[in-house]
Amino acid sequence: MRPAILALLLICCAGRGLTAAPLDLNSATRAQVDSLPLTPDQADAIWERLLYEGPFKNLYEIADLPQIDANTLFNLRDLVRVNPPRPGDDRMDRIEDAYYRIENLGTEEGTNVGLVDEWIDRMLEPMNVNDASLDELMDLQNVSPADAVAIYNQVRLQGGIRGVRDLRAVPGLSSWGYRNARNYLSFDKRDSQRALHGAYTFRAYDTPFFADEELAIDPELLVDPTPDVSHKLRVNYAGNYKAGAMWHRSLGERTFYWDVADAQIPEMKWFGGVEKQLLGPVHLDRAYVGDFQISLGQGVAMESGDFFNPRYSGFGFDKRLTGIAPDLSRSREYTLRGAAAEASYGKFKAIGFVSSQLKDAILNPDGSLNRLISMVPRDDRDIYPTAQKLENGDTAYVAAFDGKQSMIDAVREVALGGELAFRPLVGSSIGLIATEFAYNRPIHPALGQAYQFDAVTRGGLDTTVNIYSVIDAQERDEIADNQMNGEIVQGHYSDVDGSLWGDARGVRRTFGLDLMQVVKNYTFQVEYAELEQNGGVLRVGDDPHGLVAAAHAQWNSLTMLGVYRDYSIGYDNPYSRGFANYARYNGTTYEDEFYLATATFAQLERNSPSPQAEQGVYLESRFQVSRPLLLVAELDNWTRVADQADYYRWVGKLTYRPVWPIQLRLRQKLQGRWNSNPTQPAGFQTYENRINLEYRLSRFDELELMYSSGYTRFTPRPRLIGTPDPTGESPIDAQTASPQEAVGIEVTHNFSPALKLKTAWLMYDGFLWNFEDTEFVVVDGKSTRWWVSLTNRFSNALTARVKVSGDSPSTQTFRQARDGNSYPDPVPGRAFGGDNVAQRTLSFRVQLDYLF
Numbered sequence: 086m087r088p089a090i091l092a093l094l095l096i097c098c099a100g101r102g103l104t105a106a107p108l109d110l111n112s113a114t115r116a117q118v119d120s121l122p123l124t125p126d127q128a129d130a131i132w133e134r135l136l137y138e139g140p141f142k143n144l145y146e147i148a149d150l151p152q153i154d155a156n157t158l159f160n161l162r163d164l165v166r167v168n169p170p171r172p173g174d175d176r177m178d179r180i181e182d183a184y185y186r187i188e189n190l191g192t193e194e195g196t197n198v199g200l201v202d203e204w205i206d207r208m209l210e211p212m213n214v215n216d217a218s219l220d221e222l223m224d225l226q227n228v229s230p231a232d233a234v235a236i237y238n239q240v241r242l243q244g245g246i247r248g249v250r251d252l253r254a255v256p257g258l259s260s261w262g263y264r265n266a267r268n269y270l271s272f273d274k275r276d277s278q279r280a281l282h283g284a285y286t287f288r289a290y291d292t293p294f295f296a297d298e299e300l301a302i303d304p305e306l307l308v309d310p311t312p313d314v315s316h317k318l319r320v321n322y323a324g325n326y327k328a329g330a331m332w333h334r335s336l337g338e339r340t341f342y343w344d345v346a347d348a349q350i351p352e353m354k355w356f357g358g359v360e361k362q363l364l365g366p367v368h369l370d371r372a373y374v375g376d377f378q379i380s381l382g383q384g385v386a387m388e389s390g391d392f393f394n395p396r397y398s399g400f401g402f403d404k405r406l407t408g409i410a411p412d413l414s415r416s417r418e419y420t421l422r423g424a425a426a427e428a429s430y431g432k433f434k435a436i437g438f439v440s441s442q443l444k445d446a447i448l449n450p451d452g453s454l455n456r457l458i459s460m461v462p463r464d465d466r467d468i469y470p471t472a473q474k475l476e477n478g479d480t481a482y483v484a485a486f487d488g489k490q491s492m493i494d495a496v497r498e499v500a501l502g503g504e505l506a507f508r509p510l511v512g513s514s515i516g517l518i519a520t521e522f523a524y525n526r527p528i529h530p531a532l533g534q535a536y537q538f539d540a541v542t543r544g545g546l547d548t549t550v551n552i553y554s555v556i557d558a559q560e561r562d563e564i565a566d567n568q569m570n571g572e573i574v575q576g577h578y579s580d581v582d583g584s585l586w587g588d589a590r591g592v593r594r595t596f597g598l599d600l601m602q603v604v605k606n607y608t609f610q611v612e613y614a615e616l617e618q619n620g621g622v623l624r625v626g627d628d629p630h631g632l633v634a635a636a637h638a639q640w641n642s643l644t645m646l647g648v649y650r651d652y653s654i655g656y657d658n659p660y661s662r663g664f665a666n667y668a669r670y671n672g673t674t675y676e677d678e679f680y681l682a683t684a685t686f687a688q689l690e691r692n693s694p695s696p697q698a699e700q701g702v703y704l705e706s707r708f709q710v711s712r713p714l715l716l717v718a719e720l721d722n723w724t725r726v727a728d729q730a731d732y733y734r735w736v737g738k739l740t741y742r743p744v745w746p747i748q749l750r751l752r753q754k755l756q757g758r759w760n761s762n763p764t765q766p767a768g769f770q771t772y773e774n775r776i777n778l779e780y781r782l783s784r785f786d787e788l789e790l791m792y793s794s795g796y797t798r799f800t801p802r803p804r805l806i807g808t809p810d811p812t813g814e815s816p817i818d819a820q821t822a823s824p825q826e827a828v829g830i831e832v833t834h835n836f837s838p839a840l841k842l843k844t845a846w847l848m849y850d851g852f853l854w855n856f857e858d859t860e861f862v863v864v865d866g867k868s869t870r871w872w873v874s875l876t877n878r879f880s881n882a883l884t885a886r887v888k889v890s891g892d893s894p895s896t897q898t899f900r901q902a903r904d905g906n907s908y909p910d911p912v913p914g915r916a917f918g919g920d921n922v923a924q925r926t927l928s929f930r931v932q933l934d935y936l937f
Contacts, residue, residue, distance in 0.1 A: 107164060110166070144165070220434075249267055259640065282320070289929075301688045311336070314334050317413050327357070336462060339465075358373035370428060377422075379410075384662035385612040387661075393696075394662070398646060398648055435505050435506075440499070449529055450536040457496075458689055468492060481548065483550065513602050521592060523592050525588050608637040631650075641709075650664045652697070667725075668690070698726035703721040786834050790829075795851075828848055832845070846871045867894060871891050886931070
């Protein structure tokens with residue numbers, strides 16, 4: 086009997102051991118953590134500790150969390166265990182811990198492409214917070230100036246920050262700033278290793294241009310276009326010595342070459358530089374040769390880059406990396422190549438640069454510079470062919486235009502400038518900015534100006550003809566006095582004979598004042614700049630100006646931002662990236678390709694990176710009501726200076742998480758132009774509503790449902806739509822409205838921590854913008870769309886990503902409404918010359934990342 090009882094006890098104990106084996110916290114899933122006897126706050130604390138700070142070293146580290154008391158630790162003692170993490174390469178472990186951040190940063194495009202490289206470098210080679218300068222802390226993504234000052238002051242007061250617990254306890258550091266700063270900081274000098282590291286990225290895709298963009302591109306370039314391809318290599322030694330190169334070719338573009346000693350070398354970007362060097366009493370923060378980017382103050386006077394970012398505040402996700410940085414971005418036109426340096430001496434900070442490059446530009450018929458132009462793809466067309474169309478529709482042959490009049494590398498730009506700042510207190514800065522951009526052609530931004538040339542008619546008669554700048558000769562009279570073209574006709578003119586550069590024939594000088602003050606949790610910034618024309622350097626208000634003033638306040642649960650901007654209509658500075666809602670030429674003749682001498686000129690509006698002349702106030706607030714509820718509000722009211730039209734844009738966002746796996750996101754936007762002045766163009770109103778429901782499953786799988794609706798409604802115009810004598814009883818009498826609706830589903834499945842599949846399917850009718858994996862896509866029409874993305878992380882060093890997209894629109898009929906509803910001219914290889922045409926598309930995107 087006793088042996089039987091003993092055997093039974095052994096079986097029970099064995100069964101208990103099989104069913105109740107302690108859980109290894111370091112390898113637990115979120116669902117397993119939630120299954121433990123913990124409150125929701127305690128489970129969140131343990132999970133965030135694992136997610137953001139890495140594995141526990143022993144069981145008693147759990148007690149370091151404020152949410153874990155002695156009773157909870159006692160209850161967990163028999164339920165969990167902590168297997169120590171295996172030793173490995175610190176850098177590879179860091180990649181493992183933060184890979185989800187790196188993969189998203191590595192696929193971003195647009196304004197901040199160059200900054201992404203810097204953030205990845207800083208994530209993989211985090212700087213020691215105890216040795217970091219205030220500028221380095223301010224440059225961290227999603228870290229406000231007030232947060233940076235709080236960290237910097239704590240290091241000086243305490244003598245050092247020993248770890249994330251000390252960082253979390255920094256007085257004045259917001260929870261949002263803490264969660265972002267810890268990704269880029271280390272706390273031990275031993276973390277700094279003198280080793281060579283680097284990254285290589287290959288990317289190729291053939292995602293079609295948006296329909297509105299295609300109107301400004303030569304149709305022949307869109308027939309079976311070559312894909313967009315780029316190769317980028319960056320190397321970094323000990324965090325202080327950097328170099329890199331990048332080759333990039335846009336969709337539909339041919340490869341351009343440098344002719345070096347009779348050898349054809351593809352045009353590319355490159356740089357080399359040093360950082361953090363002591364030269365006696367001078368601290369050399371950064372110095373680069375080759376391609377570099379620069380941002381001074383709030384970007385009003387000077388910031389390089391080809392992309393316009395609406396409402397670019399410099400706070401939060403719109404972070405601006407002030408000073409200089411390497412440039413391996415896709416920007417090609419408004420870029421700098423030469424040498425730049427950034428240094429500090431006591432309470433003074435200096436930034437200087439010099440650059441010399443050939444730039445793409447539109448030239449007037451007489452060879453003067455009309456405007457710089459950013460072309461995507463670059464078009465080597467002859468903008469002034471020998472055969473010229475005249476106002477009467479006839480053709481004449483102009484001998485002066487023999488050869489090709491190309492926009493490619495049409496003008497040389499020599500630039501120099503910088504900023505000298507005085508910092509009397511921590512968080513205070515008074516900076517003076519000066520820049521000069523000189524060109525080897527005079528600057529005459531004419532619109533429809535007539536230039537006389539000797540010509541020969543088709544009948545062989547000698548004659549004199551007028552050739553007009555930019556505008557189609559037959560459209561000149563219709564748009565000559567358009568009040569919407571204020572930004573064009575008040576462009577910057579310059580005709581000089583030498584400057585700081587002896588060969589200068591046109592010059593653009595800018596002078597500015599940059600102020601910043603941090604007071605506890607408040608940040609105040611002001612930048613004022615003037616574009617020199619006829620006024621004096623030291624006289625304020627006698628030249629066209631740009632002004633941006635911002636105030637930012639933060640608490641743990643509440644963030645508030647206010648921005649005021651005021652630009653003169655004559656502030657024609659192509660290197661300005663100050664805060665604005667629209668790019669400079671929005672609403673001008675430049676956006677209507679049918680008015681221009683060649684449709685490619687419309688890329689002046691499509692790709693303009695500088696702000697429009699606006700006066701207005703922007704307010705933004707982010708309020709974390711509770712852990713499950715987040716509210717965000719944006720209010721923007723402004724006046725366009727050119728025609729005094731009043732605009733508004735109001736956005737509300739709500740994020741609600743009733744229980745952990747479910748998250749609901751609502752977004753409402755109302756935007757438009759008031760129609761209070763009958764002399765203005767018609768007003769409009771745009772309404773957007775978007776609902777996203779996310780259901781987070783185990784193993785980081787996710788299911789997301791999306792519904793979007795809205796419309797754009799214009800002012801009633803009886804002569805164009807509806808009955809000629811509207812009664813007012815019908816809501817559609819004499820007005821036009823463009824509705825929009827879309828519904829979609831997206832699924833994410835992780836086969837393993839290294840293999841992830843994302844797929845989505847949606848239907849849309851009208852205009853729609855959407856994020857597809859890590860790609861931003863804009864579509865229009867009535868269609869069904871799908872995409873599949875597969876990401877495979879072969880190792881911590883090598884990752885491949887493949888995405889395939891398909892679009893199946895409803896059939897359409899293509900006609901030229903401005904040409905008697907006739908069919909468009911046929912283009913070989915493009916089938917859209919008739920009725921019931923379905924333009925189905927299939928596109929791909931491939932990216933390979935290798936870290937070493």
